[in-house]
Amino acid sequence: MADVSFSIALAFVIFSVISLGGALGVALNRNLFRGTIWLMVSLFGAAGLYVLLSAPFLAAVQILVYIGAIAILFTFAVMLTRSLTQVRERFTRVWANLVVAVLLFVLLIIGIIWPVWGSNPDLAQPVSDVVVSTTDLGVALVDRNGFVLPFEVASLLLTAAMIGAIVIAREADDEV
Amino acid sequence: MECVGLCEFVTSLGVSDMGLALFLGYLIGVLLVSGVPLVTVIFLIWIERKIAARIQDRIGPNRVGPFGLLQTVADLLKLLAKEDITPAAADRLLYNAAPIVSFASVVLIWAVIPIAPGFVGVDLDIGALYFVAVASLGTLAIMTAGWASNNKYALLGAFRVVALLVSYEIPLVFALVIPVMLAGSMSMVDIINAQSHMWFIFMAPVAMLMFAISSQAETGRAPFDLIEAESELIAGFNIEYSGMKFGMFFAAEFLHVFTNGILIAVLFMGGYLGLFYQFPLLGFLWLGLKGGLVYFVFLWVRNTVPRMRIDQVMRFNWFFLVPVSILNVILTALVLKLLQVWGIAPVNLAESSLLGVLPMTVILLLKDILMILFILGRISQEGRRARLDAERAHEQLLTAAAGD
Amino acid sequence: MVPLWMYLVVSAALFSIGTFTVLSRRNGVAVLMGVELMLNAVNINIVAFWRYTAPTEVNGLAFAAFIFVIAAAEAAVGLAIIITVYRNRHSVIPEEADLLRG
Numbered sequence: 021m022a023d024v025s026f027s028i029a030l031a032f033v034i035f036s037v038i039s040l041g042g043a044l045g046v047a048l049n050r051n052l053f054r055g056t057i058w059l060m061v062s063l064f065g066a067a068g069l070y071v072l073l074s075a076p077f078l079a080a081v082q083i084l085v086y087i088g089a090i091a092i093l094f095t096f097a098v099m100l101t102r103s104l105t106q107v108r109e110r111f112t113r114v115w116a117n118l119v120v121a122v123l124l125f126v127l128l129i130i131g132i133i134w135p136v137w138g139s140n141p142d143l144a145q146p147v148s149d150v151v152v153s154t155t156d157l158g159v160a161l162v163d164r165n166g167f168v169l170p171f172e173v174a175s176l177l178l179t180a181a182m183i184g185a186i187v188i189a190r191e192a193d194d195e196v
Numbered sequence: 197m198e199c200v201g202l203c204e205f206v207t208s209l210g211v212s213d214m215g216l217a218l219f220l221g222y223l224i225g226v227l228l229v230s231g232v233p234l235v236t237v238i239f240l241i242w243i244e245r246k247i248a249a250r251i252q253d254r255i256g257p258n259r260v261g262p263f264g265l266l267q268t269v270a271d272l273l274k275l276l277a278k279e280d281i282t283p284a285a286a287d288r289l290l291y292n293a294a295p296i297v298s299f300a301s302v303v304l305i306w307a308v309i310p311i312a313p314g315f316v317g318v319d320l321d322i323g324a325l326y327f328v329a330v331a332s333l334g335t336l337a338i339m340t341a342g343w344a345s346n347n348k349y350a351l352l353g354a355f356r357v358v359a360l361l362v363s364y365e366i367p368l369v370f371a372l373v374i375p376v377m378l379a380g381s382m383s384m385v386d387i388i389n390a391q392s393h394m395w396f397i398f399m400a401p402v403a404m405l406m407f408a409i410s411s412q413a414e415t416g417r418a419p420f421d422l423i424e425a426e427s428e429l430i431a432g433f434n435i436e437y438s439g440m441k442f443g444m445f446f447a448a449e450f451l452h453v454f455t456n457g458i459l460i461a462v463l464f465m466g467g468y469l470g471l472f473y474q475f476p477l478l479g480f481l482w483l484g485l486k487g488g489l490v491y492f493v494f495l496w497v498r499n500t501v502p503r504m505r506i507d508q509v510m511r512f513n514w515f516f517l518v519p520v521s522i523l524n525v526i527l528t529a530l531v532l533k534l535l536q537v538w539g540i541a542p543v544n545l546a547e548s549s550l551l552g553v554l555p556m557t558v559i560l561l562l563k564d565i566l567m568i569l570f571i572l573g574r575i576s577q578e579g580r581r582a583r584l585d586a587e588r589a590h591e592q593l594l595t596a597a598a599g600d
Numbered sequence: 601m602v603p604l605w606m607y608l609v610v611s612a613a614l615f616s617i618g619t620f621t622v623l624s625r626r627n628g629v630a631v632l633m634g635v636e637l638m639l640n641a642v643n644i645n646i647v648a649f650w651r652y653t654a655p656t657e658v659n660g661l662a663f664a665a666f667i668f669v670i671a672a673a674e675a676a677v678g679l680a681i682i683i684t685v686y687r688n689r690h691s692v693i694p695e696e697a698d699l700l701r702g
Contacts, residue, residue, distance in 0.1 A: 025601060027215065032602045036610045043617040046633050047625070053343055057290065059633050060336060062614075066640050069610070072602075073651045078643075078664055080325040085668055088332025088365070090636065090675045092358060095339055097629050097679040099351075101686040111624040112695065121620035128612040137605050143652055144603040151655045154321055154382070157665070160658040167662045174669045181673035185680035191687075 032072055039065030050110060052098045060091045077154045229317040233306050237451045241268045244450060244495060251499040271443075278439035283346055286436065290344035295437065295444035298337035302452045304330045309458060310385050311483060312468050312476035323384040324376050327459065328369055331414060334452070335361045341445075345436035353435070356422065356506055361414060363513045368410035370521035374403035374528055375463045379545060388467040390545035394553045397464045399560040400528065402567060404464040406521050408490070411456040413509070415449060418498040420509055454491050461486035520571060531563050532556075607648035614641035628682045628692040632675065639671045 042062025049055040063086045070079040111117070137143050160166040202221035242257070242265055249256025257264030282291055305327055307317035320326050335358055342354020376382050378399060379390035387396075397404050413420040434445050461467060465486045468479030504512070535541035541556035542548035614637055621634025643664050650660020686692050 027219075029602055032606070036606075039610065040613055040617070043614050043621075043637050046630070046637060047617050047621040051287075052627060052629060054287070054290075055630060055633060057340065059636065062637065063640060066614075066644055069607070069644055070647060073607070073647050074655065075647050075651070075661060075664070076320065076322050077325070078647060078661065078668075080322050080329045081665070081668055083329040084325070084332055085672055086636075086640075088329065088335060089362065090672055092335065092339060092362060093675060093679055094629060094633060094636075095343075096355075096358075097632075097683060099343070099355075100683055101629060101692045110626060112626055114624050117620055117624035120623065121616045124619055125612055125616035128615070129609060133605050133608045133612065137608060143605075145601055146652045146655060148655055151651075152658050152661065157658050157661050160662060161665075166658075167666075170662075170666055174666055177673050178669060181677050185676040188677070189680040189683050 028072065031068070035065045035068035035072065037065075038062070039069065041065075048110075053095065056091055056094045056098055059094065060087050063087050063091065074151045077157065225317065229306055230303050232311065233303050233451055233455070236454060237447050238268045238272075240450050240454050241271070241447070247492070247495050248499050251496070275440050275443040280439055280441075283436050286346045287344040290340050291436075292441070294337050294341035294344060295441045295448070297340070298334055299444045299448040299451075301330050301333040301337060302448050302455055304333075305455050305459070308384050309455075309462060310388055310467055312479035313474060315476055315480075316385060319383055319385045322382045324372050324382040324387070324463075328365070328372065331368075332365065334448075341434060341437070347436055350435045357416070360416075360420065360422075360506070360509060363510060364410045364413040364420075364517075367406050367513065367517040367521040368414060370518075370525050371403045371406035371410060372463070373525055374400045377525075377528060377532060380543070384462055384467075386546075387463060388469065391466040392469060392546055393548060393550045394557050395464065395466045395469075399557050400464070400524075400564065401561070402520070402524055402564045403528075404460065406517060406524065407463070408456075408460060408494075410517065411460070412453075412494060412497070413513075415452040415456060417453055417494060419501045419504045421498075421503055422506055422509065453494055454487065457489075457491035457494060458483065458487035460490045465490075520567075524567065527563055527567060528560070531560060535559060604648060604652045608645065611641045611645040611648065614638075614644065626693050626695070628685075628694050629679070631694060632678050632682070635678075636671060636675060639667060639674075643667050 039062050042058045042060075042065055045058025046055050046062060049058060063082060067079040067082040067087075070076070070082060161171045162168050202224050204221075206217045206220045206224070245267070246256040246264070257267035260266045260270045282288055308320055308323040308326055310316040310319075338361070339354050339358050342350045342357070345351075375387055375396050378396055379387040381387065381390075390396075412418075434442055437445060461483060467486075468483045470478070470482035473479040473482055532541065535556055536543055540559070542552050545553060618634045618637030618641060621637060622631050625631055625634065646660055646664050646667070650657075650664075654660065682692060685697055689697065691697070
């Protein structure tokens with residue numbers, strides 16, 4: 021099925037470019053509101069990659085949680101912390117940090133990705149095309165021998181984060 | 197990926213290359229699926245204006261075309277002919293992209309709605325979740341529009357809107373979980389099939405009410421229409437929009453309300469199920485009738501009730517809708533699981549029968565009625581206490597004034 | 601299908617861009633955006649490995665779902681802190697929040 025894998029490869033390239041382009045926009049923008057839009061673009065690209073990786077549930081959760089909530093939270097934060105003078109440098113020690121980031125990327129590829137997985141022909145194809153369904157994920161999240169403990173701890177974490185964020189960001193006025 | 201449906205149709209026309217045939221098949225499918233909402237919106241605007249006019253004791257558009265049917269076309273031509281203005285200091289790209297994203301987020305929902313048996317854009321495993329995810333993209337478009345207009349009032353309007361939309365997503369998702377639980381699957385087609393013996397409106401009326409209220413808030417319809425508030429705050433986030441860009445926001449809002457009506461019909465009222473629904477045209481008709489009925493109720497409410505303030509809206513959400521919807525989910529899950537374990541409720545609703553589904557329906561309905569009575573009791577208790585406090589404060593004021 | 605190492609390269613690139621953003625941007629909100637990019641990169645990595653080595657088990661999906669939860673919690677609390685610091689000191693630059701420096 022050469023034509024189908026061509027379209028999958030094309031989709032992969034498109035979504036990777038969207039994701040990385042958005043990330044570059046986040047790193048390099050001058051206008052922080054545009055930066056949040058670039059963040060949303062990058063997260064959308066990642067959602068596309070999840071669909072290609074046969075995880076549609078994660079793609080929908082990515083759009084719903086990351087783009088629909090977290091990125092909007094970032095937008096609010098950008099608007100609430102606008103500095104009056106826009107004349108401000110974007111970066112601190114940009115060249116040193118750029119060298120560090122590029123070095124990290126090159127090290128990751130040469131040191132880890134290529135030797136262990138790049139030249140391994142077994143991993144050019146997924147092991148099987150039978151993929152776990154969303155129902156199985158739901159069952160495993162509440163299964164006694166599955167992930168019920170991390171699930172409960174995660175919900176506790178979210179409650180604590182919610183209460184903490186409200187308490188921290190509240191204005192200090194007369195109400196206790 | 198085999199070549200079925202539209203792809204077969206394309207191959208029968210003589211296209212030999214498989215990849216090209218698949219692509220063309222998908223393209224035709226996308227055009228058909230997105231054509232339905234686009235054609236519907238033209239008719240919808242006319243219906244909305246006529247019904248609003250009749251409720252307000254006037255006639256509505258009746259000059260252009262028979263019964264004013266071509267009024268929408270006239271409006272469309274007017275909007276297209278307007279000058280395309282971008283404010284001087286506005287963010288050009290975002291300003292122009294916002295109406296497109298807003299309209300796209302509504303049309304994307306139609307990809308998962310089953311219009312007739314066998315006619316669905318794509319039967320996703322996660323159909324219900326996809327709907328909520330795409331609806332949250334509309335929030336993003338409104339935020340962008342408010343900011344990119346470079347106008348303080350637009351920004352204020354956008355802030356309020358986004359707070360409203362994000363808050364009302366919570367009871368929307370919780371109300372959506374109920375039909376998903378009852379059907380055992382998030383796929384829209386599975387939800388419709390599970391209603392083949394009994395509609396979910398009889399099993400979960402409270403969930404349907406929650407969904408209707410939250411979706412009205414999500415689209416910015418009265419009584420939650422402080423999003424535009426045409427008579428205050430000028431026009432909210434779309435102050436600076438004119439011409440076809442405003443037209444897209446306008447069309448997106450109307451289409452969104454109708455889409456929500458259709459979704460309620462699919463999730464709670466059985467979608468295309470009805471007499472002789474196997475014929476695609478009749479199934480389509482049933483869906484249109486049910487969706488139209490819900491849409492009429494939405495219009496009725498819109499033209500009758502006054503607008504709520506933002507703090508009343510937020511209070512209503514956080515102190516009433518969210519606790520009630522969470523309570524509903526917990527109770528439904530408990531009752532449903534107990535019934536399934538005891539064997540009273542069938543696990544697979546689609547393969548059961550009317551008699552098999554009846555006890556489950558009665559018990560769930562009873563649970564809903566008890567919940568409503570409990571909530572009404574709490575509300576009247578709160579009201580009584582507030583009235584007593586107010587009377588006491590009034591008496592103290594009177595005695596203090598008399599004592600001076 | 602696309603070989604596994606391509607997904608890993610994309611994930612590594614996203615991670616490096618996120619690192620650069622965290623290290624070099626002066627605005628606190630931009631730093632948090634870089635952290636979100638890094639968490640996203642890790643998520644893509646995990647899901648790619650899950651798909652290519654063990655798609656019949658649910659571990660990879662569950663792990664990715666928990667990372668979503670943690671990223672959401674961290675973004676909420678981090679932004680609340682930044683907003684409060686801005687309210688008190690009128691600056692979002694991390695380098696300027698140095699009252700506790702010895």
